[in-house]
Amino acid sequence: MRNSFCQAMLARAAQTPQLFFLTGDLGFMALEPLRDALGERFVNVGVSEQSMIALAAGIRRNGGESWAYSIAPFCYARPFEQIRNDVCLNGLPVRLVGNGGGYAYGPMGGTHHAIEDYGVLLTLSGLRVYVPAFGADVAPMVAAMGAREEPGYLRLGRSEVSDESALPAYQRWRCLLEGAAGLVVVAGPLAGKLWNAWQARDRADRPALWVLGDWSADDQELPAALCQAIAAAPALAVVEEHVAQGGLAAWLLYRLALAGVACPPLHHACARGYPSGRYGSQAFHRRECGLEADTILEALRAAAGLPASALAGPAAQSVAV
Amino acid sequence: MDPALATPAHHSPLTDGHSVDLNLSADTELQLIARRARRRLLRMHFERKVGHIGGNLSCLDALLALHHRILRPEDSFVLSKGHSAGALYITLWSLGLLADADLETFHAEGTLLAGHPVPGWHPRIPVATGSLGHGFPVATGMAFARARCGQEGRVFCLTSDGEWQEGSMWESLIFAAHQRLPNLTVMVDLNGLQGFGSTREVASMEDLGQRLAAFGIPVLHVDGHDHLAVTAALRRPGSAILVLHTTKGAGVSFMENRMEWHYLPLNAEQYAQALDELSEDAVAAALAAGGGR
Structure with missing residues (x-):
């Protein structure tokens, strides 16, 4: 789904000049086309997820469209207070993208699993979760997230359907x-x-x-x-x-x-x-x-x-x- | 454009109907404004039986200098040390951007003037703050978006000193320095006291200015109660960190450098003494003697 996501973001970026994409130092072998297309609006903030979410809120507060990407546990657990305060309390439609929901990072161990992500995030006012079942779901979800003026969390996984x-x-x-x-x-x-x-x-x-x-x-x-x-x-x-x-x-x-x-x-x-x-x-x-x-x-x-x-x-x- | 910043202070309670000498130097005028702002701040906290007075008084002079002398319609300000919301409300009141009736709702049921700023009601309060380590990162994002979009305007942010114990502050400092932001000015209210001790005792970061300077952003040390010095430092173009050397509880003798005034409300006797120290006569005497705040 990462490649589907990258393609969907490329399409959205082409029609959204104010789009900023932030990553917490992740996306290797997947997001390079988006990086190349966005130029300096593709921002690797480094290994700093709390700052990334707050930056995304600030960008949105200033009129930009901000997407923040990491692997799922780092996207919602470490910066939860930033999501709660800086994004949701301020009513800012920041889009969060977590790759590898559930046990997707399997042998990497429990720190890299995200088995309570949308339950935690759905406690926050106004936030909507998007859980694609198939690769083809990702593009319409990205479009829907971008169109809705509300915070969103996209939980990416791996499409497992045969056809x-x-x-x-x-x-x-x-x-x-x-x-x-x-x-x-x-x-x-x-x-x-x-x-x-x-x-x-x-x-x-x-x-x-x-x-x-x-x-x-x-x-x-x-x-x-x-x-x-x-x-x-x-x-x-x-x-x-x-x-x-x-x-x-x-x-x-x-x-x-x-x-x-x-x-x-x-x-x-x-x-x-x-x-x-x-x-x-x-x-x-x-x-x-x-x-x-x-x-x-x-x-x-x-x-x-x-x-x-x-x-x-x-x-x-x-x-x- | 920020509509509140575009709106002239049409009815400033500190300059309308009061005996401000318009021939005074800017510094003296701000001193008078600051004295009256202190009195109003104490009254607001006394009437509502609310604490956090010490940290409000340590940053009030810088907020007044920033809002009266520096901020333009295209600029923004984020109060990262949200527990000094009272000082911000009083500053807005001093510009006529809040009314006495608004201040009377401070901490009251149904208020918009909460103990820490809440969002969505005043153009000069762009985001909610209160949890330390949030305002500066958000301000950094605002400055970054402006720089990348070629927008005019600077972003100012006021942090506390203890707040720099939060890791998110350093994450954002790394980012701001790496991106070479041209439009972000951070003020650090270095009053030396935090929630349960002095910053030196609890988790010393001395010399904080040196540590901040190590990231490559210019650091200026300023007397945070000297309006002219603060104003001059804020006028400096480009990004900078202003380490404001301040006194917690500044202007009220029994509060100065006392940690308990992070929390305590005033009783009637204390309030009377504080007002006496900040009376018009005391103002005149201090000014005549060339005194500060």
Whole structure:
């Protein structure tokens, strides 16, 4: 997605002469075209994330359009007070971009993971998070972030779908698959993993798959079609590479309750930190947290009172959810 | 353009209806303004039973010099030491940009004059400040954007001395020096006292001026209570750091260099004594003797 992001920023920069792009010394092998295009408006502020966010606020306060980039944990955790005070309290539409959401930096270790990023940021007034599921989502998200006069956080990952051309174009809410074995709401690149695993299954033997792309604490309305589908589903699963607290499940269930939608039995597949105390690839951490397609499917079937799927892999039996 | 800066001070409570001698030198006029500003600042804090007086008094003279003598419509000012909001409000009042009725809401329910500046209501308060280590980095961003966009106008920023214990300050100083910003002037209110001790005792950065100068931005040492000296230093073109040698609680004898006046409100007896020290007679006597503030 970094390359998609770079291309999207090049397009935006071409029509936005006041655009400033700040990076905290990251972007090697990805952002060079943007650096070359922006010239002195591409600013490597050095290893100084707090200053970077405050600088971005100051630039915006002076009329510039500012984007601040780092890897995800350095983008929101270290400079949280700057985001809270300098950006959000001042109502400045600064755009934050964090690369490598969730466990994407796998074996780099826990300091480099971002498994509580959007939950933390959504506590701030007026901020909207954008979590692309696919590479093709990035360009419309960048355009939307630039068009909205509100602070935004873009959580980049790695597109994991086998064939993006088969997917519907970006919308905030998309139904990727119809299905009768429950309903799954997912955020981020895990959507691609689930789509890869389930798209060839019979409709009766797979869940419906919905993906959410951007949301804020101020959003209250849910699509009517989604509400109807959830109400009719035998079970609901929410899937996210993020901890439960502040995550998508809590956000969604609160809105379902406000809308008076009775929620079916729930399974929440989410980041659970480091259950074994050991570290590994993104796939390792997902597996430890039950963030795999087979595991999720079996948990969903169990929640719905359905028999185990004959197509479930061994992981479904080996990981407690 | 900053609309407040473009608006003349049409009703300054310090120059309208008061006996300011227009033939006085600029320095003397500012001294008179400063005396009355001190009285009004103390009244505001006394009436609202609010502290933070010491640090307000240490930076008030510099704020008056900056706002009365230097700031143009195209300039901006960021109060990084947000706990001196009172001094900023009084400075704006001295220019007629806030009214007495506004000051009476200081720290009150529903106020815009909070203990630390809140955003979105006064053109001379461009951003919220209060958490130390924020205002200077934001001001640096403002100056950077202006420089890169070829915009006119300078950016001024006032920091405390203890604030330089925040890492974000040094991050931004590295950036400002590296970018060779031509339009950023930082004032450091070097009063030597912080929240729970002296800066020397808590986490000494002496000589702070030398440390700052090591980054390659010109550093000027100025008596922060000498209006002419502060004004002259602020007029210097290009970026600079002005180390303002100041006294916490300046102008009120029992507050000077006393850490407790970082926090304490005034009681009635103390308020009366302070007013007595800042009376018109005391002003005249001090001026006649060639005294300062």
